[in-house]
Amino acid sequence: MHNQHHPQHQPLQAQQQQPQHQQLRQPHQQSFELPRWKSKQNPEADSIGCVEVLATVCSTILMFLTLPISIFLCFKVVQEYERAVIFRLGRLRSGGARGPGVFFVLPCIDNYCKVDLRTVSFDVPPQEVLTRDSVTVSVDAVVYYRIRDPLNAVVQVANYSHSTRLLAATTLRNVLGTRNLSELLTEREAISHSMQVTLDEATDPWGVQVERVEIKDVSLPDSLQRSMAAEAEAAREARAKVIAAEGEMKSSRALKEASDIMCESPAALQLRYLQTLSSIAGEKNSTIVFPLPIELIGPLMNMTSTLCPPKPPATPVSVQSE
Numbered sequence: 604m605h606n607q608h609h610p611q612h613q614p615l616q617a618q619q620q621q622p623q624h625q626q627l628r629q630p631h632q633q634s635f636e637l638p639r640w641k642s643k644q645n646p647e648a649d650s651i652g653c654v655e656v657l658a659t660v661c662s663t664i665l666m667f668l669t670l671p672i673s674i675f676l677c678f679k680v681v682q683e684y685e686r687a688v689i690f691r692l693g694r695l696r697s698g699g700a701r702g703p704g705v706f707f708v709l710p711c712i713d714n715y716c717k718v719d720l721r722t723v724s725f726d727v728p729p730q731e732v733l734t735r736d737s738v739t740v741s742v743d744a745v746v747y748y749r750i751r752d753p754l755n756a757v758v759q760v761a762n763y764s765h766s767t768r769l770l771a772a773t774t775l776r777n778v779l780g781t782r783n784l785s786e787l788l789t790e791r792e793a794i795s796h797s798m799q800v801t802l803d804e805a806t807d808p809w810g811v812q813v814e815r816v817e818i819k820d821v822s823l824p825d826s827l828q829r830s831m832a833a834e835a836e837a838a839r840e841a842r843a844k845v846i847a848a849e850g851e852m853k854s855s856r857a858l859k860e861a862s863d864i865m866c867e868s869p870a871a872l873q874l875r876y877l878q879t880l881s882s883i884a885g886e887k888n889s890t891i892v893f894p895l896p897i898e899l900i901g902p903l904m905n906m907t908s909t910l911c912p913p914k915p916p917a918t919p920v921s922v923q924s925e
Contacts, residue, residue, distance in 0.1 A: 744816060
């Protein structure tokens with residue numbers, strides 16, 4: 604009995620284990636879908652219909668009937684900095700972009716689009732931006748970009764140049780709207796790098812790589828410029844007054860120390876007088892002020908007082924009238 608029921612349990616266990624394996628495989632199966640020209644498992648991408656075969660045969664016959672004129676129409680040349688994306692009857696040809704050099708197209712059924720791989724720069728028009736501290740400024744910038752994937756630049760977006768210009772203008776407004784005016788004036792490199800990263804992530808599906816973003820000019824209103832100039836001038840005057848006061852304090856301390864030294868040696872004061880006279884004489888002045896110490900004038904005043912004694916005060920005379 605045990606052997607008879609054992610085979611019946613195996614299908615049940617297999618049925619219970621099967622959903623678990625499916626659940627484990629589901630995350631791996633939820634991958635992003637590749638474009639049609641990049642899908643390797645899509646049989647429709649490489650299959651050719653009867654109409655396409657008939658059109659290709661007719662185009663080939665027409666090319667041979669119009670030789671050698673058709674040679675000038677079938678062979679195309681692209682430069683070193685260009686790539687050609689070829690479409691045959693509206694479908695992208697396999698093999699990726701052609702170039703540089705010579706490539707072959709069939710008349711009437713093939714058309715191609717040239718893509719320039721060189722770095723392109725454009726000016727972002729001045730944008731009126733309201734900063735985080737409610738100040739209206741006008742900012743313009745320069746953006747440098749190049750085509751990284753020619754296929755995506757042609758197939759994924761209608762006009763990659765125009766789309767990149769519009770996206771750069773909106774990104775400039777969005778990034779500057781989260782900054783203060785002081786940050787906008789002092790942190791231009793950080794803001795430019797933030798814009799470059801944001802634009803590069805947004806344009807990556809288009810095959811466009813943003814290499815560099817530079818903020819050219821920040822225009823402030825006239826009233827704000829005058830107020831900022833007045834504020835800066837007041838700050839400079841305040842610093843100048845503080846520096847002058849500190850200098851006066853240091854000079855007063857130095858004079859106090861010098862006066863203390865001169866009090867200890869009276870001859871030092873006389874030498875200072877002579878030094879002052881020599882500096883005045885070197886300037887060719889007609890008037891020289893020579894200070895005399897009171898110790899020299901004191902004896903002269905005593906001698907004059909002994910030689911010329913002071914006169915007694917006069918007595919008043921009374922006059923009697925009869």
